[in-house]
Amino acid sequence: MIRIETDQTDSKLTLRVAGRLCGANVEALAECWSLARSRGAAGRARSRQSVDLSDITSIDQAGWRLLRRMHNDGVEVSGKGLATQTILDELTYKEEKES
Secondary structure, eight states: OEEEEEEEOSSEEEEEEEEEEOTHHHHHHHHHHHHHHHHHHTTSOOOEEEEEEEEEEEEOHHHHHHHHHHHHTTOEEEOSSHHHHHHHHHHHHHHHHHO
C-alpha cells in the first residue's frame, strides 16, 4: 500500500510518499510525478521539485531506480530519520560512483 500526497505551489512541487515503494506502487509514484510536473509546468517556469520519504517503509529495486531518476532530474529528496538519511547517502553514493 502507498499514499502519495501532492502539494503544488507557484514555486515548488512536493510529493509526500508513505508506505511501500515496491511493485505497482513505483509506477503509481512515477505517474503522479509526471502528471504533477506537467500540470505545474503549464504556463509558468519549471518549479522546484521535492519528494518527502519520511513515511516510506520499504523500497524495491524499481523504487530505487525511480528515486535515482528523480534525483538525477533535480528532485530534492527529503525526510526525517535514519532511514531517509540512508536513502540520501545511497543516492549520493551511486551518483558519485557513476561519475
